[in-house]
Amino acid sequence: MKPVHFHIEAQDGEARAGVLTTRRGQIETPVFMPVGTAGTVKGIRFEELESADLDARIILGNTYHLWLRPGIDVIRSAGGLHRFIGWDRALLTDSGGFQVWSLGALRKITEEGTEFRSHVDGSLKFLSPEVSMEVQAALGSDIVMAFDECAPGKAGHEETERSMNLTTRWTKRSKDAFDRLQSEDADTGRREVEGLSGRQALFGIVQGASHLDLRRRSLEQTVEIGFDGYAIGGLSVGEEKSVMFDVIDDVAPRMPKDKPRYLMGVGTPEDLVEAVARGIDMFDCVLPTRNGRTGQAFTSRGKLNIKNAQWTNDSRPLDESCRCSVCRRHSRAYVRHLYMSGEMLAGILLTHHNLAFFLDTMRGVRQSIRSGDFPKFRREFTGRLDANGE
Amino acid sequence: MKPVHFHIEAQDGEARAGVLTTRRGQIETPVFMPVGTAGTVKGIRFEELESADLDARIILGNTYHLWLRPGIDVIRSAGGLHRFIGWDRALLTDSGGFQVWSLGALRKITEEGTEFRSHVDGSLKFLSPEVSMEVQAALGSDIVMAFDECAPGKAGHEETERSMNLTTRWTKRSKDAFDRLQSEDADTGRREVEGLSGRQALFGIVQGASHLDLRRRSLEQTVEIGFDGYAIGGLSVGEEKSVMFDVIDDVAPRMPKDKPRYLMGVGTPEDLVEAVARGIDMFDCVLPTRNGRTGQAFTSRGKLNIKNAQWTNDSRPLDESCRCSVCRRHSRAYVRHLYMSGEMLAGILLTHHNLAFFLDTMRGVRQSIRSGDFPKFRREFTGRLDANGE
Numbered sequence: 097m098k099p100v101h102f103h104i105e106a107q108d109g110e111a112r113a114g115v116l117t118t119r120r121g122q123i124e125t126p127v128f129m130p131v132g133t134a135g136t137v138k139g140i141r142f143e144e145l146e147s148a149d150l151d152a153r154i155i156l157g158n159t160y161h162l163w164l165r166p167g168i169d170v171i172r173s174a175g176g177l178h179r180f181i182g183w184d185r186a187l188l189t190d191s192g193g194f195q196v197w198s199l200g201a202l203r204k205i206t207e208e209g210t211e212f213r214s215h216v217d218g219s220l221k222f223l224s225p226e227v228s229m230e231v232q233a234a235l236g237s238d239i240v241m242a243f244d245e246c247a248p249g250k251a252g253h254e255e256t257e258r259s260m261n262l263t264t265r266w267t268k269r270s271k272d273a274f275d276r277l278q279s280e281d282a283d284t285g286r287r288e289v290e291g292l293s294g295r296q297a298l299f300g301i302v303q304g305a306s307h308l309d310l311r312r313r314s315l316e317q318t319v320e321i322g323f324d325g326y327a328i329g330g331l332s333v334g335e336e337k338s339v340m341f342d343v344i345d346d347v348a349p350r351m352p353k354d355k356p357r358y359l360m361g362v363g364t365p366e367d368l369v370e371a372v373a374r375g376i377d378m379f380d381c382v383l384p385t386r387n388g389r390t391g392q393a394f395t396s397r398g399k400l401n402i403k404n405a406q407w408t409n410d411s412r413p414l415d416e417s418c419r420c421s422v423c424r425r426h427s428r429a430y431v432r433h434l435y436m437s438g439e440m441l442a443g444i445l446l447t448h449h450n451l452a453f454f455l456d457t458m459r460g461v462r463q464s465i466r467s468g469d470f471p472k473f474r475r476e477f478t479g480r481l482d483a484n485g486e
Numbered sequence: 487m488k489p490v491h492f493h494i495e496a497q498d499g500e501a502r503a504g505v506l507t508t509r510r511g512q513i514e515t516p517v518f519m520p521v522g523t524a525g526t527v528k529g530i531r532f533e534e535l536e537s538a539d540l541d542a543r544i545i546l547g548n549t550y551h552l553w554l555r556p557g558i559d560v561i562r563s564a565g566g567l568h569r570f571i572g573w574d575r576a577l578l579t580d581s582g583g584f585q586v587w588s589l590g591a592l593r594k595i596t597e598e599g600t601e602f603r604s605h606v607d608g609s610l611k612f613l614s615p616e617v618s619m620e621v622q623a624a625l626g627s628d629i630v631m632a633f634d635e636c637a638p639g640k641a642g643h644e645e646t647e648r649s650m651n652l653t654t655r656w657t658k659r660s661k662d663a664f665d666r667l668q669s670e671d672a673d674t675g676r677r678e679v680e681g682l683s684g685r686q687a688l689f690g691i692v693q694g695a696s697h698l699d700l701r702r703r704s705l706e707q708t709v710e711i712g713f714d715g716y717a718i719g720g721l722s723v724g725e726e727k728s729v730m731f732d733v734i735d736d737v738a739p740r741m742p743k744d745k746p747r748y749l750m751g752v753g754t755p756e757d758l759v760e761a762v763a764r765g766i767d768m769f770d771c772v773l774p775t776r777n778g779r780t781g782q783a784f785t786s787r788g789k790l791n792i793k794n795a796q797w798t799n800d801s802r803p804l805d806e807s808c809r810c811s812v813c814r815r816h817s818r819a820y821v822r823h824l825y826m827s828g829e830m831l832a833g834i835l836l837t838h839h840n841l842a843f844f845l846d847t848m849r850g851v852r853q854s855i856r857s858g859d860f861p862k863f864r865r866e867f868t869g870r871l872d873a874n875g876e
Contacts, residue, residue: 439524
C-alpha cells in the first residue's frame with residue numbers, strides 16, 4: 097500500500113517538475129504549501145484556497161499548535177483534522193519540534209524528548225518522537241514529518257553534531273513509532289473517511305545547520321532509515337541567505353532522485369525560484385499570510401508596502417500583472433485606506449493576493465520546466481522583482 | 487428624472503412587499519442593508535455579499551467615517567464611493583449626524599451645524615446640512631439621508647421638541663442643498679459612471695424620541711418638504727423596546743404609503759420581523775457583523791455564544807436550518823476553536839453566517855407576505871427563536 101507516489105515528468109537543469117500522488121489527490125510539483133498553523137490559513141476561507149486563482153492543493157498544519165489547542169481528543173472526535181477544519185485536499189503536518197524550539201518556553205531536552213511550557217496555558221508538556229507520531233496519527237494528516245531537533249542557524253560544529261545525532265536517533269524512533277501506529281490503525285483519517293486509500297506518508301528531515309559534512313552525514317543516516325520523502329530543516333532560521341543556498345547546493349543533488357524534496361519554512365518568491373533551480377520540490381512559508389496582515393504585498397515587481405502614502409490615490413491594483421480576484425477588483429488606494437483604518441478586510445485582501453502570487457509563481461515555474469524555459473523564466477522573474485525599487 | 491421608484495406588490499396586514507428601483511438595480515423589500523461603515527462591511531469580501539447565500543442588494547456607508555478617512559478628495563478622485571470600494575450594487579449613505587452625536591467629541595451644536603473633534607486625528611471639524619449633502623454628493627451614493635439631530639432616547643418633551651424643530655430646519659436646508667448640488671451635477675456617481683441613469687435619491691428622517699405628538703409633527707413637516715423616502719430615526723438608542731414599537735405603531739401607518747419606510751439602526755431578527763408587521767420596508771444594523779466578531783451567532787433557534795464550552799465537540803453547524811456556505815462546511819466545534827485561538831477566521835465565518843441569517847430571514851418575510859402567510863411566518867419564526875434557550 098503506497099502512501100505517496102512521486103514521479104518526475106520533466107527536468108531542466110536541476111529543476112524538476114513532477115507529480116506527487118497523495119491519498120487525497122495529485123499535486124503538481126514544485127509546490128508551495130500555505131501554512132494553516134492552528135487549523136486555519138490565517139485570514140482566508142477554504143473556499144478561496146480552492147478558488148481557481150489560488151487552487152492550493154496541499155496546506156500545512158502545525159502539530160504543536162493543534163496538540164495544545166483544541167487538543168487531540170477534540171480533533172480525533174471530529175474524525176481527524178480534515179473533517180475538523182472542513183478541508184478535503186491534502187494536509188501535511190510538521191512534527192512540533194521546531195515550534196517547541198521557537199515558541200515554547202523550553203525547559204529541557206533529554207534523550208527521551210523535550211519538556212516545555214505551553215504558550216497557551218503555561219502547563220508543562222512533553223513532546224517526543226513517539227508523542228509526535230501519535231498526535232499526527234490522530235490528526236490523520238496525509239504527510240507526517242519525523243520529530244527532529246533544530247540547532248540554531250549559527251551553531252558551532254560540536255553543538256550541531258550533538259544535535260544532528262540526536263535528530264537521527266529521534267528520526268529512527270519516529271519511523272518505528274509511525275510503523276507501529278499504522279499497523280495499529282491509529283490513523284484517524286483512514287479510519288474515519290470512507291474511500292480513502294493508502295496510509296499516511298512519512299518524511300525524514302535532514303539537519304546539520306551550516307556544516308556541510310554534518311548535513312551529508314544527516315542525509316545518509318536519514319536515507320538509510322528510509323522515508324517517503326526528505327526535507328531539509330533548520331534553514332531560514334537566522335543564518336545568512338548565502339549559507340542557505342550553499343547548503344541546498346550541496347545537499348539537494350545528493351538527495352534521492354525519486355523522492356520529493358521539501359525545503360522547510362522557505363521563503364520569499366525569489367528564494368522559491370532559486371531553490372527550485374537547485375532541485376527542491378516542496379515549500380511552506382508564513383510570509384504571504386503573515387506579511388499580508390502587516391501590510392506587505394508581494395508583487396511581480398517586488399514588495400509593496402501598502403502603508404506608503406504614495407498609494408493614497410493610486411487606482412492601480414496591487415500588481416498590474418496579477419489576475420487574482422483582489423487585483424481584478426480593488427485598487428491600492430482602497431487597500432491602503434482599509435489598512436490605515438484598521439479594517440480586517442485589509443489583511444484578508446493582502447493575504448489572498450500574496451497567496452495568489454506565490455501559487456501563481458509556482459505555476460509559472462512548473463510550466464517553464466516542462467517547456468524547457470526555466471532558465472529564461474528564472475532570469476525574467478528575478479529581473480522584474482527589482483523593477484519596483486521600493 | 488425619477489431617482490427611485492417604489493412599488494408595493496403585496497400587502498398582508500400592515501406588512502408590505504415591494505420593489506425599490508434605484509439607479510443601480512431593483513431591490514425587493516422588506517430589505518436588510520449590511521453596514522459598511524468605512525467602505526467595507528467588516529470582515530467580509532464583496533464577492534461573499536454578492537454570493538447566492540447572501541445576495542445583498544444594497545449596503546450602507548457612513549458619511550462621517552468616510553469624510554474623516556480617507557477623505558472626500560480621495561473618494562472623488564477614485565470616481566465616487568462605488569468605484570473606490572469596488573461595489574456596483576446600490577449604496578445608501580447616512581448623513582453623519584448620528585455619528586457626530588455618538589462618536590465624535592461633540593463641541594457645540596448651533597443653528598448652523600455641529601462642531602466636533604474627529605475621532606481619527608482629533609482635528610476640529612464642522613458638519614452641517616450643506617456639508618453633509620456635499621459629502622454625500624461626492625460619495626455618489628444612490629440614496630442620500632438628510633442631516634438630522636438625534637435627541638437622546640429618554641429626552642424630555644421640551645428638549646426633544648427643541649431638537650425636533652432643529653432637525654426640521656436642517657431637513658429643509660438638506661433638501662435645498664441637495665437640489666442645488668444635483669442641478670450643479672455634483673453627484674460623482676452619475677458624473678463618473680457611464681450608463682448610470684437617474685440622480686441620487688434623498689430620504690427625510692422623522693425624529694421626536696418617544697413623544698408621539700412630536701413624532702407626528704416631525705412626520706408632517708418632513709412630508710411637507712417632500713422626499714423620495716422617509717426614515718424613522720432616533721430609535722434603538724437606549725430606550726425600552728416597548729417604546730420603540732409604540733413609536734413605530736403610531737408613526738408607520740401615517741407615513742406616505744407610496745414611499746419606502748426605513749427604520750434606522752434596527753435591529754435583532756425579531757425586531758425586523760416585528761417592524762415589518764408594522765409596515766417598515768428597510769433596515770440597517772451592525773448586529774450581524776459586530777456581534778459576529780465578538781463570537782455571537784444568530785440562528786433560527788436564537789442566539790448562540792460560540793465561546794460556550796458546550797460546543798467543544800459539537801459537530802453540528804451553527805444553525806441546523808441554515809444553508810449558508812459556513813453552515814454547509816464548518817462545525818460549531820471548529821468555529822469555537824477558531825474563536826478561542828483568536829483566529830481572524832472566527833469573525834469572518836460568524837459574520838458571513840449572521841448576514842446570511844438576516845438576509846435569509848428577510849427573504850422569508852418577503853415570500854410570506856406575497857403568499858399571504860406572513861402572520862404564520864411571524865408566529866413560527868418567533869416560536870423557533872425561543873427553542874435554543876441559551
